[in-house]
Amino acid sequence: MIDSPDKLTQHAASLGDPAAKSKIFVSMGTCGIAAGTTPVLDSLKAEIDTRGLADTIDIVEVGCMGLCHSEPSLELQNAQTGAQLIFGNVTPEQAAAVLDAFSSEAKGLHVIPRGWYYPEEEENDAGVPQARIALRNTGRINPEKLEHYIAQKGYQALAKAVSTMAPQDVIGEIMASGLRGRGGGGFPSGVKWSFAARETSKDKYVICNADEGDPGAFMDRAVLEGDPHSVLESMAIAGYAIGASHGVIYIRAEYPLAIKRLQIAIEQAHEQGLLGESLFGSDFDFDIELKYGAGAFVCGEETALIHSIEGLRGEPTYKPPFPAVEGLWKKPTIV
Template identity: 65%
Template sequence: MSTTTPVKDPAALASWATEQKAQQDSGAPILIRVSMGTCGIAAKTGSVLEVLQSEVQSQQKEGQIEIVQTGCMGLCHSEPTIEVYDRQTRQSIFYGNVKPEHAPAIVREESSQAYGVDILTQNWYRPEEEKADVATAQARIVLRNTGRINPESIGDYVGTAGYTALAKAITSMQPDEVIQTVIDAGLRGRGGGGFPTGVKWQFAANQPAGEKFVICNADEGDPGAFMDRAVLEGDPHAVLEAMAISGYAIGAAKGVIYIRAEYPLAIERLQCAIGQALEYGLLGDNILGSGFDFDIEIKYGAGAFVCGEETALIHSIEGLRGEPIYKPPFPAVEGLWKRPTIVNNVETLANICAIVRQGPEWFRSIGTEKCPGTKVFALAGKVKRVGLVEVPMGTTLRDIVFGVGQGIANDRAFKAVQTGGPSGGCLKSDDLDTPIDYESLRALGSMMGSGGMIVMDEDDCMVNVAKFFLEFTLDESCGRCTPCRVGNKRLHEMLVKVCEGKADMRTLEKLRQLSDVIKETSLCGLGQTSPNPVLSTLRQFRREYLDHVLNHMCTAGVCSALISYEINDRCVGCTLCARNCPVSCIDGSPKELHTIDKELCIKCGVCQQVCKFHAVDKH
């Protein structure tokens, strides 16, 4: 479609899609996709893109090479990442850690060995129709377009069956059929709770007709989770389309996306997408001639983790302090401006279009019986291949960490995986073969959460990790309920004592008791789950707690009160450590054995880092 006339009906949409597809297939023989998500940009992908573009021009290859900016490809471990796709052979090669100086050779299409860049595992993607084989590839439903299309082009999206699910729903299905489809698919909330999405919609649909709202929760606050950001940056139209479908299902004409202000690029791409959708009549009044109206507005967060909780989020949209309130009434009955409201997370919504398009049976064929579909994880921490991973539910941790993630970085030993963010817990090596779903993670004392997955190795002290999460909770507790506000403070104090070696066995018992009280008496999800990191590490890594308490020892060598540095006889007296010590506590003449004054030492570890002779020991 050359002019921006609104798409009048499903037939017009279909012919536009055919046109787009033909255009995409008949384009330049080589298509270079450049991953321009937030982490790509931070890794200076922008300069790679610039050189690629200018090289195509100077080598006069405009007809042979097309360059497109996409969202995150998920290969975060080797940004800047580009994909060179051959339209004739339909083969792709992924290049990682690309530098601007590699660009001329890539444009000249020299053999890839000559580039001197990393060639990444192929088969990273599988089309959604194919069955996923975890060892080599992932199943992509949520991320099907992320990293594949230009997120700022509605045409690209339409060319990959975009907006056909909306067309199907509003022109050939009744609202209750749409809801039944989502219920039959068994889709559960991907924000962490795992509540059946269709049932939530049903509650809101059952309310008397009138003003209703659809909210997309894009307040991705869990530290270490960036799945929603990737979807919003890479495939914003999928979220808009799904919101419109849910609006049709429950009888709402208005949608609100609540997004955190820390995601400027995602906000920009959403604004761009909403503008385009309005222009083409895929949002706004009388969408595709069906008589259905739907508008979407963006509202911004302002740095409050608790706003991920749905009642707090609604307060924040209303311009109030983001404090949660008691449920019921649930938002589906009384939500935004006291009207029936459904709140769905970005990843949940990103499943909707595929479900409507391909039917609930197809969706149920992926994942497990109780948890159909896939889950996107943000794999980070001490793992070789940090990145965005989408796997069928029921995949084991081992497949994710050692398969897709290729194991632990720097040849260290695996210790734990933390899931569920500040509400979750740690899983240890015994749990590696457990198929992951909502229930199995809960049984192990953790939870699915939004999908952050932080891998830890032998150098991480689990008591310190628990303390870290409590510090987060202390910062982010809204202060409304005493158990959360004061209780977590006390928990934190006790953990500090443990880390300093000043705790006794009674402290450990008190930690457990107080955690139980906080869990049982807090109002919202934040408070109810805040002691989870403590309880989970206490149970899974009790030995480490006992080491701190009984032996005054931190085996990981993290808790500074319990460690000391000593210089051994490998010291050649090079004076490097003494010159780098920030508190000048290292004594010794050149070419003589140096010594550390343990009274003055602040245990910063600089001496050990700078020593070239492995002469500094940590105890």
């Protein structure tokens, strides 16, 4: 049970150096699984056991690595040499060749130039920040293992917020960051949070809109499948900032893998005290539930989404009042 910031820090330190062993990152997002990554994974595990390499090579089942055009795909990281190789269109029969690539030339494998995945320096615009933020862990950690997320400083922001910051200070950080909504209007997130925070209602809500109705849009799915704990932590921080104790993730039922990984993450967070009552020994309680949508495009609009959660027809309504003042169950809500 992680019931204080110190215990979180100690737990993270006890996980050891993640770079100490060589790794094979196997793309296990929806796209990879559909393309046949599971038998490739099974063959790699069997080959590692046959060679007795379990103590020196880790297989990490990750979310989508962004190479959907070349699935099944995987990445090798050699702890001894620092070399990194990306392979695409891998077959189960190539498991031996993949392991051979740690010590010799990759033979018979489709090597994807790193420029495909990480643009060469001259291709980058020096004036545009290139660091990953929302997708920083996607493709680098196993989304079904809480310890992987904690090893990447997971839940430290929440621990800091509830133990050292006042809610208005958290909102101030969001305002200073310039974070905006991604739905088209670009409304400043910090301003929206401040509207909900100043409401005096005892009950408030945080809703994560994980329903994507645009054809070919899978941005939310990539995050949910590859780094679900980051979504839970972010919602809890938002809840602390506005005074909400309950969160809802509205996700379409057509995302079974994302739903499964969210369910696992929520259960793990409960087991370790990262969701529930008195987070990190504070007086802040926060819990999250999943609500499944039927894939209606209109339910991407926040008022229609709220109606759907309430069991009503997903129809937009005129604003004001805005959800930050009167949202889910007529209570202040940020979406």
